[in-house]
Amino acid sequence: MPKPMLPDRARIGLVEDDPVMGGSIVQRLELEGWKVIWWQSGREAIAGIPPAAHALDLVICDIRLPDMSGETVFNELARQPNSPPFLFVTGFGEVDQAVRLMRSGAVDFMTKPFEMDDFLKRIESGRRTTSSGVRLKGYYLGESPAIQHAEDLIHRYANHDLPVLITGETGSGKEVAARLLHQISPRATEPFMAVNCAAIPAELLESEIFGHEKGAFTGAQQRHLGYAERAGKGTLFLDEIGDMPLSLQAKLLRLIEDGSLVRVGGETPIPFRARVVSATHRDLAIRGGTSGFREDLYFRLAVLPVEIPPLRHRREDITWLLDRFLANAVSRSDTRIRGFSALAEEAALTYAWPGNVRELRNRVDRAAALSTSEWIMPGDLFPEHASNAGSAGFLPLADVRDAAERRQIERALEETGGQIAKAAGLLAVSRTTLWEKMTRLGLAERARSES
Template identity: 55%
Template sequence: MSLEGRVIGLIEDDPIMGESLVQSLTLEGAYVDWWQSGSEAIRGLKATSPDLVVCDIRLPDTTGDRLFSEIAQTRSAPPFLFMTAFGDIDEAVRLMRAGAGDYVAKPFDLETFMDRARSLIRAWSQVRPEGTLGASEAMKRVEQMLRRVAPLTSPVLLTGETGVGKEVCARFLHGISPRADRPIIAVNCAALPTDLMESELFGHERGAFTGAHAQHKGYAERAGGGMLFLDEIAELPLPLQAKLLRLIEERAFTRVGGERKIPFKARLVCATNCDLHAAVRDGRFRLDLLHRINTVSIEIPALRQRPEDIPTLMELFFDQFSAELNSDVRGFASLTIDAALEHSWPGNVRELRNRVERALALSYGQWIMPTDLFPEQATGRDGETVAPLATLSEAREVAERRQIQRALRESAGRVTRAAELLGISRTTLWEKMRRLGIGSGDEEE
């Protein structure tokens, strides 16, 4: 397994050892974030999502034990590879039993170190917890489908509104697939210059056109045996759609100006926010290409259709940006959570991410208030509020839905227990869930 493209967090206070490991891991193709203290590492690990953490067991301001205990509480915590002196091996073994990945005793052989790093990354890539993509039933169904198709080689088409997280789903699919140790090349077709699209996708030979001074490998070739993710697939012009169809059918392509066929070994995953069937009717998309990329089609629901994910995503983005901005803000006021649950989120997860980042950057208080998240809804000097006022009936439904969903989460979906928490009968809870369109929990208690 290659470390190409992997992100590794290194926590080592010894400058000579740190420099040596950074150089060795970089030569293997990894990206390395190096922190020389526990406090730096905590901030950095909350802002990034490394595939592996390499950690010295003794640090100037803390211990590997304490640092691991704190990071292990976070969502999707990465595996740890501890480096330890001979006298601390018992401590390292205890950490393994607590859930850390592995350890190496100093001085260690570099190849042994690399083998253990590769092994931990491979295992973590293929075993991820359920609910990684979201807490809602809608996203759990998406995740289940992605897990089912992960071992296959068939093309996958991801559909959904702008900003719902199609690329996140594609990267999740790659991470749990047998190809996880190979590259994923993500391409936004809408961002490619029209005159360079073919060259960027398929590459070109030296002298193929003016300015082609050297051979260039395109995205299809650079993906190797990994994944080629084509976002905004509807933006490809018709001539290039024909070439993409040929690539899928023949599993091979030629560079611009070349004659030799190059095998296409990657898995193809496409995404769009357009109605491709309507595009076919309008003559903007090839029907035969639609049939080939539509072998497995998965629709990612809009954020307004899965409100249970909103608080979780808010906390996720808060942790990320508060570490990056070194913010003193403590969190979201409860009124802000309420306002977020009532918002329609036309920009979906991308809008939520941007609003949280802006709120953290501009907030003056200890808590993010509704007007920090939605400044356009602030009351003006004349007392006019931009946002329309909800009726009492609408407000009551929002509050009831939120409380029922919270009770179901706390009771692990057991309806009888949720009814007890809410102080109502099981029958009344079932009726409210039906009326509010809340997915049922477990009927068997």
């Protein structure tokens, strides 16, 4: 007997032309208490979804349909306001297309055949949980749209076993992103083994990753299990993969393709079950062949790519990171610091941060350790610039002014719920002036959505 409909259960749209598979999915989802609307062609879905888009929590769509591609259905509905999230069902040969759709905004994909229990978990994870379509989860990496887009991709990738390549400048937070990916994945209880390919001498790196047998080389007095073997069913994180020697890249390619490894000096293949996550600050896509990085390995590592933007491109995160790192620094000492002065925040917001998040954290740690006041001042964060305010690393005055105006306008919009007239009153400018500034600073679209 079907379960009664529950208020917190999803309303699902199913686009599937196979009557056997579609009927089986509908029956199981209805037994779970979910309401299912089933379309057997792309045209039926496009015609049927928009009027009820606000009421659908997820669309499950086959990529191969009799009248069109599931990608066409997705692209058509993506233009509609409040379009529902998509989970694609695909054959093995269509995985590349499914991955491309995830980069375009699909929440997930599953390869046929699949286990029904896993299918139900993906639905629960992918469906939206508020009427506005925003998933009820906080962000861990920052508050800016740029970093939240990257974090959304990480959440989409978490349930898959395909390799992930994280790119970004040195110090931007690639390892933090890799650890987050591991922590929210089904492998969270398994080991996370991190290897810095740039920090280990080339002649030792193979032994560190793959391990060695006793007597494999001079000094190998006992068997050593490498990072790949110790990762078990968890995550093998290869940081700065672009610095891996060419000779070792071939062995890593075999590890990924064969799912097994052989210790240095050994002969017996050992199963490799971990997920490979790699990171680099280099552009590996243009370093193929003799230039230093194997093109075939790059394409195996970059199946699911995500880019961590530099801090200068996500300035909304600066004060968020300042507060977070200061709280951590204070918790590790008996320092009595109340926070950052307004002048210190302004200095941080106008600094270019060439060292990215790592530099910000180090500056906060130093300021917390050396400050003699309850409030951290600009000189505590940037002592080297105390007598040279115009040194490299600071932004032009026009950028400083724009950043300050943007912050004040954002605060006023937040305070007034996006009402431009009231925000203009708080800022003591005319509505026309405020609108011109919002347009120039890229805030006009946000205001429309909030008004």
